Amino acid sequence: MLPFVYRITKYDPAHRDERGHYTGAEDTVSDHGPVEEAYLTATAAFAEAAGIDQLEIREPQIGGFAHFGLEPPVHGYGLADLFPAGPAGFHDGALVQIAVGLELVRTMLRDNGAWCRLEAEGALTVHVGWDQYLYIGSNLPCETALARTRALGLFPERIGASPYDFAPDDAAYVQRPADADFGTRVHWTVSPHRAVFLKEVFATNASRWHRLTCDTIETVRSQLAPRSRLAVWSDLLTDVDKAVAALPDEGLVEIVREDEDGQITSTVVDETQFEAATSQLVGARSAGVVSMYSGEDLPLFTAVLPDSDGVLRARWQTEPTPGDRDWAFLKTLRRGQVVTGTVTIAGFGVTFVDIGGFTAMINLPELSWRPFNHPSDVVSVGQEVTAEVLGVDMVRERVQLSLRAVQEDPWPQMAQRIGQVVIGPVTKIVPFGVFVRIEDRVDGFEGLVHTSELDESSGDVVEVGNALTVKIIDVDLAHRRIVLSHVQALTSPADGWPGD
Numbered sequence: 001m002l003p004f005v006y007r008i009t010k011y012d013p014a015h016r017d018e019r020g021h022y023t024g025a026e027d028t029v030s031d032h033g034p035v036e037e038a039y040l041t042a043t044a045a046f047a048e049a050a051g052i053d054q055l056e057i058r059e060p061q062i063g064g065f066a067h068f069g070l071e072p073p074v075h076g077y078g079l080a081d082l083f084p085a086g087p088a089g090f091h092d093g094a095l096v097q098i099a100v101g102l103e104l105v106r107t108m109l110r111d112n113g114a115w116c117r118l119e120a121e122g123a124l125t126v127h128v129g130w131d132q133y134l135y136i137g138s139n140l141p142c143e144t145a146l147a148r149t150r151a152l153g154l155f156p157e158r159i160g161a162s163p164y165d166f167a168p169d170d171a172a173y174v175q176r177p178a179d180a181d182f183g184t185r186v187h188w189t190v191s192p193h194r195a196v197f198l199k200e201v202f203a204t205n206a207s208r209w210h211r212l213t214c215d216t217i218e219t220v221r222s223q224l225a226p227r228s229r230l231a232v233w234s235d236l237l238t239d240v241d242k243a244v245a246a247l248p249d250e251g252l253v254e255i256v257r258e259d260e261d262g263q264i265t266s267t268v269v270d271e272t273q274f275e276a277a278t279s280q281l282v283g284a285r286s287a288g289v290v291s292m293y294s295g296e297d298l299p300l301f302t303a304v305l306p307d308s309d310g311v312l313r314a315r316w317q318t319e320p321t322p323g324d325r326d327w328a329f330l331k332t333l334r335r336g337q338v339v340t341g342t343v344t345i346a347g348f349g350v351t352f353v354d355i356g357g358f359t360a361m362i363n364l365p366e367l368s369w370r371p372f373n374h375p376s377d378v379v380s381v382g383q384e385v386t387a388e389v390l391g392v393d394m395v396r397e398r399v400q401l402s403l404r405a406v407q408e409d410p411w412p413q414m415a416q417r418i419g420q421v422v423i424g425p426v427t428k429i430v431p432f433g434v435f436v437r438i439e440d441r442v443d444g445f446e447g448l449v450h451t452s453e454l455d456e457s458s459g460d461v462v463e464v465g466n467a468l469t470v471k472i473i474d475v476d477l478a479h480r481r482i483v484l485s486h487v488q489a490l491t492s493p494a495d496g497w498p499g500d
Contacts, residue, residue: 001165002125002137006156008042008149009133010035013157028131029070030109038152039109039134040102043126045149047098049142055101055118055126057094059166059315062087063113064205064268071111078112090114091202092227092314093307101126105134116203117164127164135162169317174328177312178230178303181394183221186232188395189300190214196300197236197256197264197288201229201316209256209264211236224305227314231299236286243287244278252292258285268292294319301327326397329358333399337389338406342382346375353385353401360399362387369404369411370443377443378403414445414482415475421492426466434462436470436484447472447482454486 015024030036047053062077076087082100083089096104107114108128118126125137138145149156176182190196190212201207202225210220212232224230236258237243247253250271258264260283269277281287291297301323306312320328333339341355351362367378379385388405392398424444428435433450449470454462462468471492474483 001161002122002139004139004141005135005137005159005162006146007133007135007159007162008039008154008156010038010154011132012155026132029111030106030132032110035153036106036109038154039132040105042145042149042152042154042156043102043105043134043136044098045145046126046136046138046142047101047124049145050120050124050138050140052120052124053098054095055098055120055124057090057096057104058092058117058119059204060090060092060094060116060202060206061114061204062090062206069111069113074110074112077114078107078110079114087206088202088208088225090116090206091225092316094226109134117166125162125165127162129164135159135164137162166315168315173317173320174331175312175317176301176303176324176327178305179310182303183217184395185301186212186217187214189232190217193235195235197233199231199233199299200224201231202227207266209266211258211262211264226305226307227316228305229302229314229316229318230305231302231318233288233290233299236288238286240281240284240287243289244281246289247274247278248291254290254292255281256288256290257281258287259283260285298322323397326358327394329356330392330394330397330399333389333392335389335391338386339389339401340384340386341401342384343379344381346379346381348374351375351379353387355399355401358399360387360401362401362403366390366400366402366404368443369407369409371446372443410445411475411477411480415477417472418475419472421469421471421489423467423469426462426464426468429462429464434468436468438470438472438482438484445482447484449484449486453484453488455490
C-alpha cells in the first residue's frame, strides 16, 4: 500500500453534510469538457511528480450484459483506437504510455463501459470510482501535483487508502497457474475426450472460445492473451436440439456456437432473447449452454496464465471447481508426509481414503506387512487411519498412500528366527509344496515347504489344516519369502506353537 493516497474530486468539501454526502450542485457525470480535462491534467501531474511514464493495466473489465452507467453505452466500450490489436490488447499486465492511460481515465470518467486499475508498482496508482471520484496513490507526497490540482479547481483530500485497492474475493483461495503441469493435464484430458473447449477471459466480460484437440493445443496456446483466465469445458454437443433443450425457463446464460468452418462465437442472453439466439444456431456444427450464475455450471478445471518468466502475477480469481480445489490441496502434500483420513471403500485391489475432502488410494500391498485375504481384514469403512504419502500425481490428480509405511516392519524380527522349529497348520497345497503358517495369529506369516523338504517316508498324506512341524531355514527380506523344511525339523526339537 502506498503511503500517500489522495481522493480528488470536483466536489467542494464545504458542500458535504455531517455524513459526508455531497449536497452541492455539481453533476455526477462527466462534462466532457474543462472539468474532465482538469481530472486528466491532475493525473498527468502526479505521474510526472512520481517520475512515471508508463502505467500497467490491472484487472480490466468491460461492459457486460447489463449497463448501469448514467451515460448511454458507447460502441467499443471507449477503447476504440486505443489498442490496435483490438479488445484483447486490453488485458491484465498490459503496459501503456501515460497518454493512453489518460484516455483510459477519460473512458472511466465517462462510464463508457471499460474499467481497470492503473498502476506503476510501488510508485503510483490511479483508480476511478463512481460519480467522478478519482483516487491517486503515490510513494511521494507530490506537493507540486497537489498544488496543480488545486489550481485546476479540483479538491484533493488525503485519505488512508483507496476503496478500489485490490482485495481478493477469497484470501484463502489459491489459483492454479497455467504451467507445465496444467499443460500436461490438458493434453491428458483431451486424449480420452477427443476434444474439449477452452474459454479464454482476458478482461471481465471479454472472452474467446477455442476448440482443443491434440492437433490444436499448441496453436491455441500461442494465441492466448497474457495473464488471461482459462476454463476447460467438456466438448460441445453435436446434437444442437439437445443443447437448445438445456436452456432454463429463465435466467442469464452464455450460448456457445461452433460453425461448420470451426469458428466459435458466444453471446450472453436472458429469457427475453432465447428465441432469437437459438434461431441463430441453425446450421451450427455444435453448441452449448452455460449458466452465468455462480455454482450452477462449472468447468472441468481453471487456470491463469503466468508471465513469461513463469511467475503468476495476475490477481484474477474464479469460482474454484472441484478439480481446482483438489489441485490446491495436492499442492500441500509431499512424499513421505503422514496424513490422517477416513476409509470410504475397502474393496479388492485398492482401498480409498478421504483425506481433507480428497479421495486418496492405498494399493493392496501397501495395506499391511502381514498377509490378508481381503482389505476388510485390515480396515473397515468409516475407520480413521494414519498413512504415509507415497506419491502425488498432479496431472491425474491422484495420491497414493501406504498404511504399512507407518507400521513397524516385522520382517527383520522374523529373520532372527532362522533355525527355529515350530508347529503350524498347513494353509495351502501347491504342486511344488505346501504353505504353513508359523505364527499363532490369523494374519501370521506363512512359509513354503518345498516338495523336496517334505518327509514322505511315513506315507501320510498332507492336507490343509494338518499340523506340520517345520524348521525356518531362510528368510528372504528382499522378496519377503520364508523357506521352511519338514525334513530338517524332524531332527530338531519343536520350539513353537501349538506344541504340548
